[in-house]
Amino acid sequence: xxxxxxxxxxxxxxxxxxxxxxxxxxxxxxxxxxxxxxxxxxxxxxxxxxxxxxxxxxxxxxxxxxxxxxxxxxxxxxxxxxxxxxxxxxxxxxxxxxxxxxxxxxxxxxxxxxxxxxxxxxxxxxxxxxxxxxxxxxxxxxxxxxxxxxxxxxxxxxxxxxxxxxxxxxxxxxxxxxxxxxxxxxxxxxxxxxxxxxxxxxxxxxxxxxxxxxxxxxxxxxxxxxxxxxxxxxxxxxxxxxxxxxxxxxxxxxxxxxxxxxxxxxxxxxxxxxxxxxxxxxxxxxxxxxxxxxxxxxxxxxxxxxxxxxxxxxxxxxxxxxxxxxxxxxxxxxxxxxxxxxxxxxxxxxxxxxxxxxxxxxxxxxxxxxxxxxxxxxxxxxxxxxxxxxxxxxxxxxxxxxxxxxxxxxxxxxxxxxxxxxxxxxx
Numbered sequence: 001x002x003x004x005x006x007x008x009x010x011x012x013x014x015x016x017x018x019x020x021x022x023x024x025x026x027x028x029x030x031x032x033x034x035x036x037x038x039x040x041x042x043x044x045x046x047x048x049x050x051x052x053x054x055x056x057x058x059x060x061x062x063x064x065x066x067x068x069x070x071x072x073x074x075x076x077x078x079x080x081x082x083x084x085x086x087x088x089x090x091x092x093x094x095x096x097x098x099x100x101x102x103x104x105x106x107x108x109x110x111x112x113x114x115x116x117x118x119x120x121x122x123x124x125x126x127x128x129x130x131x132x133x134x135x136x137x138x139x140x141x142x143x144x145x146x147x148x149x150x151x152x153x154x155x156x157x158x159x160x161x162x163x164x165x166x167x168x169x170x171x172x173x174x175x176x177x178x179x180x181x182x183x184x185x186x187x188x189x190x191x192x193x194x195x196x197x198x199x200x201x202x203x204x205x206x207x208x209x210x211x212x213x214x215x216x217x218x219x220x221x222x223x224x225x226x227x228x229x230x231x232x233x234x235x236x237x238x239x240x241x242x243x244x245x246x247x248x249x250x251x252x253x254x255x256x257x258x259x260x261x262x263x264x265x266x267x268x269x270x271x272x273x274x275x276x277x278x279x280x281x282x283x284x285x286x287x288x289x290x291x292x293x294x295x296x297x298x299x300x301x302x303x304x305x306x307x308x309x310x311x312x313x314x315x316x317x318x319x320x321x322x323x324x325x326x327x328x329x330x331x332x333x334x335x336x337x338x339x340x341x342x343x344x345x346x347x348x349x350x351x352x353x354x355x356x357x358x359x360x361x362x363x364x365x366x367x368x369x370x371x372x373x374x375x376x377x378x379x380x381x382x383x384x385x386x387x388x389x390x391x392x393x394x395x396x397x398x399x400x401x402x403x404x405x406x407x408x409x410x411x412x413x414x415x416x417x418x419x420x421x422x423x424x425x426x427x
Contacts, residue, residue, distance in 0.1 A: 001025065001424045004239065004246040006229050006261070009037020010406050011394040012252030013212035014066050014413030015420070016221065021069065022421060026221035028213070029241065031228040031253075035209035038254065038371055039406060044364050050204045051366050052283045053312050053325045055166075055300070058196035059186045060407040062414060067208050070215040077202050079299065079317055083107065083188075083195040087302040088353055091158030095195060101130075103192045111159075118155050125149045126189070134185035136178050139377040142168075145177035162302050165309060165329045168375040168403040169281045176377045182401040199299055201318050208410075232261050232391070239390050248420040252394040252413060254370065271393065274382040278397060282335060283371035284328040286346040287314075288360040292321035296354070306349050307334055322361075324350060339365040372404030373397045384415045389423040392416045 001024045005012045008030030016026045034040050042051045056063060056078065067074050083095040083103075091113030095103040108123050128149065136145070142164055146156050160180075161172045167183045168175045187195045200207055213223040232249060233240045239249035251258045259275035262268050296313040303309065308326045315321035326346040328334050334342060343363040351357040373379075373396075381399040384392055394416035395409060402408035 001248075001421075002027070002238075002246045003420050003424070004029065004241045004244075004249040005252055005394075006232070006241065006249065007037065007252035007254075007257075007394075008032070008035040008209065008213070008223065008225065009252060009254075009395070010039055010063075010209060010409040011396065011413035011416070012037070012250070013209045013216075014062075014410040015250050015252060015394050015417040016216045016223070016413075017066060017070055017212045018414050018417035019420065020216045020219040020221050022417075024421065024424075026216055026219075027241075027246070028216065028221070028223040029227045029229050030223070030225045031257075033226050034205055035213055035223070035225065036205040037209075037409075038368060039204045039409075040209065041203035041205040042366065044366075047364065048203055049287055049364060049366065050200075050285070052368050052371060053285050053310070053327045054200070054204060054406060056198035056200075056406060057187055057194065058198065059190060059194035060198070060405075060410075062410040063208070063407050066212070066410050066414075070208065070211040072208055072211040074198070077200065077207050078198040079201055081197045081199065081299070083197065084298065085159070085162075085302070086298060087113070087158045087162060087304050090304045091154070093159065095192065097192065100191045100194075101189070104188055104195070113158055114154050118153070121150045122155050122159065125151055126184075129181055129184065130189055134181040134189065136181065139176055139178040141173055141377055142175040142177040142180045143173045145181075146172075158304065162309065167405065169283065169329050169372040170375045170403075171330050171332075174374065174376055176375050176379065176403075178377070179375050179401070179403050183403065186401075197300065199312070199317050229261065231265060232267065233265050234267075234388060234391075239388070247424040248390040248392065250392045250394050250413075250416045250420055252416070255373065255395065255397050256370065258393065258395075268386050268388065268391070271382050271386050274380055277380070279374040279376075280370040281330045281372050281374050282367060282369045283330075284334055284342065284368075285366045286326045286343050287364045287366075288324050288326065288343070288347060288350065289362050290322040290324065290360055291358060294322045294324070294354060294357065296324070301353070303349065303353070306352075307345050308349050311350060311353065326350060339367070375403040384412060384419055390420075392419045392423075
């Protein structure tokens with residue numbers, strides 16, 4: 001059985017690995033030279049960086065399982081830290097090593113930056129959502145749900161809003177309350193280890209996409225980088241990719257590219273309409289190289305009343321001492337800044353955090369303008385299956401409980417692989 005995968009991001013490689021493991025002959029077509037899609041290594045002026053500072057959590061079972069399948073050692077590639085959520089100078093939530101849900105309740109009741117009343121309100125909200133199975137009668141804006149449960153002020157400012165922008169990459173007033181609750185259910189509301197932070201020690205391509213490609217190639221598959229697909233057309237009992245017939249094909253490229261391919265070949269108008277209706281949110285990452293003595297008290301810190309949302313100490317992760325990564329998630333006024341202006345503004349914000357911070361030796365700004373889809377209430381996301389059973393969609397944007405995360409991408413890739421195998425076997 002021959003299956004084509006168009007796109008070598010996390011969803012595409014997850015699909016390719018699952019197919020190769022089950023004996024399919026897989027060909028991956030990736031337009032870029034580096035695997036990983038919107039979570040990949042980039043080289044700027046000879047310096048290897050990531051195109052965005054992504055994190056994982058212990059609840060990412062699909063990602064961790066896929067890494068195990070391809071022999072990528074999560075213990076060596078990821079730093080696992082118990083939940084320690086800090087907004088500099090404002091808030092800190094540390095979960096002790098207790099069985100769930102006691103770990104979270106104890107952490108919330110001892111959280112710094114909230115009054116006793118605010119802590120109790122957060123605990124009551126969590127217990128209420130847990131009793132409802134984290135399901136809402138109808139989706140709404142996350143800010144409306146939180147307001148209805150007395151979470152305004154510091155609980156929202158220092159806990160829920162940062163969590164929302166970190167997980168959904170969508171501002172709280174525009175974000176889906178149901179998807180936010182899904183994230184809370186599987187992290188804060190699950191077993192203790194599910195809320196652990198998993199921070200990459202290596203670049204994002206090395207975590208899974210490149211080991212996944214080696215896994216596919218070792219089983220007779222092909223992973224073609226620098227190979228942009230122009231035509232996807234139905235063929236006799238299959239799908240043709242640029243004229244080459246396959247038993248099935250998975251479109252695992254970004255939604256705009258998938259929509260372009262479908263439009264170019266007049267395929268699947270309903271699916272294409274859903275793809276074209278998606279809106280997107282950016283992620284801006286500014287890397288600043290300081291002298292090796294510069295570091296942070298924790299590998300990851302949140303900031304309040306700042307242009308920046310997060311700052312990461314890469315020296316504490318991958319050993320590049322003095323390298324800080326400053327991140328702004330979702331849309332905002334920062335998009336109007338030139339890259340040099342953004343780097344200068346990021347340095348000024350970091351100078352408030354690190355005493356006597358010297359000027360950076362160099363800086364690089366990476367703007368992923370379509371980093372994720374806007375995760376809004378009631379969003380009509382396309383499914384994996386299409387009206388052509390042998391043509392399947394994959395990506396973090398496809399219909400699921402999850403927002404645009406690495407876990408969502410891998411889950412979608414695995415689901416697409418199952419559909420491709422079933423379509424080929426039952427034809």
